[in-house]
């Protein structure tokens with residue numbers, strides 16, 4: 001669990017690092033506004049991996065209802081989701 | 088046994104595996120990654136507790152407590168046995184007969200199901216569809232890069248139908264759990280147990296489904312799709328659980344556990360499979376297209392957990408029964424020249 005002050009930038013930075021390491025892609029492959037699934041970065045198992053990562057890293061609880069396009073539809077949406085959950 | 092491939096000196100990951108880096112001793116970055124090893128145990132402990140709580144809560148409420156995806160291979164045979172004997176679940180065993188199950192595996196299924204005294208259903212999709220599905224999965228790029236580090240495209244196609252069919256049965260019969268025989272080398276740590284938001288999953292799978300529909304027509308939806316009607320109707324979805332991830336058995340220990348059920352090791356499959364006659368071909372296609380075997384990750388995981396020696400793993404990887412590969416190519420009408428070839432970057 002991260003203890004430093006969370007900012008949009010810091011969450012996005014750690015998240016992108018996680019994506020590159022975990023999903024075998026380069027930064028330039030990731031389009032921030034586009035769906036990670038549609039762009040072929042992750043598959044349905046990837047959604048589960050991302051959700052587990054966020055729960056562990058930011059100590060939030062993600063039920064399957066929250067795993068929707070509004071919250072998980074892109075890197076930007078995921079970062080916003082984490083911020084909302086941490087408020 | 089000759090291995091000309093450059094591999095990690097600890098595990099069997101090879102030089103063409105995505106994002107691999109070797110240090111001066113020839114050890115790969117996956118072996119060096121400490122984080123993974125330290126978190127695994129806590130994940131398993133947490134999952135063990137959560138799973139037994141879920142079983143406790145749901146046991147006996149529905150006609151069946153769990154549907155078990157049963158391929159007849161050794162891992163899913165042990166899964167079935169644990170579900171019945173260790174977890175005391177009332178199970179419905181389910182087999183997808185893909186048209187290429189080894190005849191010996193089919194006999195195993197019959198004997199094991201009888202020995203455990205459980206209900207069983209088999210779903211056999213049209214052979215024409217299955218042949219075409221395997222053919223396009225072999226020739227075209229359907230799935231993403233990460234998926235393919237764990238599994239061949241053909242196995243993934245098959246498993247998509249297994250998962251989808253099991254889900255339909257579970258929903259229809261109100262079965263709270265779907266059990267599969269995956270182990271930790273095959274799936275990520277956090278997929279030991281999980282629930283899915285199917286509406287989102289459906290959206291997520293759209294691009295794959297579109298690719299397949301373009302190549303195979305609307306039948307794809309029948310076998311691999313979830314209808315909107317189902318999504319709208321269902322209140323609670325079943326939980327997917329891989330109980331084998333909570334165990335640590337060597338291959339020999341698994342076989343010893345299931346021999347009393349009448350399970351016999353099939354001789355008509357390759358070293359990595361204990362049920363499917365396409366497996367040797369599937370691996371061959373993967374190696375031709377991507378330059379590494381879809382079993383490297385799983386076998387390497389077993390080596391790191393001391394459940395398999397590096398030598399045994401190499402032996403499995405290098406077992407390429409050409410007769411089975413030729414049989415599959417002939418049956419699927421695939422020509423060697425149709426397979427894209429891996430190029431070193």
Ligand SMILES: [Zn+2]
Pocket residue numbers: 095096097098099100114115116117118119387
């Ligand atoms: Zn290694």
